[in-house]
Structures are given as structure tokens and as C-alpha cells.
Amino acid sequence: SANALGMIIFAYLCGSISSAILICRLARLPDPRKFGSGNPGATNVLRIGGKAAAAAVLICDVLKGMIPVWLAYYLNVPPFYLGIVAIAACLGHIYPVFFHFKGGKGVATAFGAIAAIGWDLSGLIAGTWLLTVLLSGYSSLGAIISALLAPFYVWWFKPEFTYPVALLSCLVLYRHHDNIQRLWRGQESRIWHKLKKKT
Numbered sequence: 001s002a003n004a005l006g007m008i009i010f011a012y013l014c015g016s017i018s019s020a021i022l023i024c025r026l027a028r029l030p031d032p033r034k035f036g037s038g039n040p041g042a043t044n045v046l047r048i049g050g051k052a053a054a055a056a057v058l059i060c061d062v063l064k065g066m067i068p069v070w071l072a073y074y075l076n077v078p079p080f081y082l083g084i085v086a087i088a089a090c091l092g093h094i095y096p097v098f099f100h101f102k103g104g105k106g107v108a109t110a111f112g113a114i115a116a117i118g119w120d121l122s123g124l125i126a127g128t129w130l131l132t133v134l135l136s137g138y139s140s141l142g143a144i145i146s147a148l149l150a151p152f153y154v155w156w157f158k159p160e161f162t163y164p165v166a167l168l169s170c171l172v173l174y175r176h177h178d179n180i181q182r183l184w185r186g187q188e189s190r191i192w193h194k195l196k197k198k199t
């Protein structure tokens with residue numbers, strides 16, 4: 001339907017607005033693409049800019065996934081296309097049309113898109129991320145474990161969305177290949193470094 005196509009384009013454009021780059025620019029912080037891990041996401045903004053900027057990036061990136069899916073849902077876009085709207089928002093974040101198609105890893109935006117499905121599901125995913133990060137100190141490991149488990153959670157709670165969520169997970173995992181190598185070699189940086197002010 002026309003609604004579905006319009007929402008898919010809208011979702012991709014929303015996703016393409018890089019909160020990390022824009023918020024760092026507004027706050028006169030260094031460009032997250034040039035410092036830390038080089039990733040324009042909340043984790044790297046925490047690394048280079050601190051908690052407030054990182055929280056703002058996290059909220060905006062989650063909303064980029066949540067708003068298009070919610071809007072599409074209220075416009076009666078059918079479930080199959082809701083999945084495509086979610087994927088479009090994430091692809092926008094990862095390959096942003098406004099920033100030379102060089103974006104982030106899709107964690108917060110995928111979470112936002114999935115959160116639009118239900119609070120039970122998003123609570124479970126957020127809990128998995130938080131627990132992993134608290135135990136390990138690695139933000140990337142939280143994303144990797146959450147992406148691996150999310151398809152099983154959704155299959156349990158809302159089986160009709162298993163395929164799109166599995167696809168989102170694949171995207172997020174694929175974007176973490178550098179993190180996976182760093183974790184493997186024991187060279188990944190922990191977010192606790194910043195919080196505990198250790199170097």
C-alpha cells in the first residue's frame with residue numbers, strides 16, 4: 001500500500017539522522033567518527049563526550065526506530081510491512097543518506113523498533129543488554145548477546161515478528177565484526193573506564 005511505502009521511506013530518512021554526529025556538533029564535542037572507536041553511537045559518545053551527551057544520543061537513536069514503527073502501526077500498515085519499516089530505520093542508521101552512507105551499528109535503533117512491538121519483549125532485551133554490560137563492562141558484548149537472544153525472545157512473545165527481528169539481529173551482529181575481533185583478542189575497550197575514570 002501507499003502508506004507502507006511512504007512509511008518505509010520515512011523510516012529510512014529518520015534512521016539517517018545521525019544523533020551522535022549532530023549532538024556532538026551541537027555540544028562542541030569531537031566528531032565521534034574520528035575519535036574512540038570511530039563509531040557514531042551512544043557508546044562512543046560516552047567515551048569521548050560524557051554521560052549527558054551519550055544519554056541524549058541513546059534516546060534519539062532509540063526514537064528513530066520507535067517512532068516510524070509506531071506511526072506505521074497506527075496507520076494500519078500490515079505486520080509484514082511493519083517489519084520492513086523497522087529494518088528501513090536501522091538501515092538508515094547504518095547507511096545514512098545524509099552522512100555519506102557511513103553510520104553506526106544499529107543497536108539503539110533496532111532496540112527502538114523492537115520496543116514498538118511490546119514492553120515485555122523490550123524489557124527482556126534491555127535486561128539482557130544491561131546484565132551483560134554490568135557483568136563484562138563491554139557495551140559491544142551487550143549488543144552481541146542481545147542480538148543473539150532477541151530472535152528467540154520474539155519467537156516466544158510475538159512469533160509473527162521473528163523474521164524481521166532475526167534480520168535486525170543479523171545486521172547488528174554484522175556491524176560488530178571489528179568489536180568481535182577486539183573482544184577475541186582482549187583489546188576491546190570497556191565503558192567502565194569512562195565511568196570509573198580509570199585510563
Ligand code: G3P
Nearest residue numbers: 037039043044107140143
Ligand atoms: O552501540 C554500539 C556498541 O555496541 C559498540 O560501540 O563504539 O564500542 O564500537 P563501540
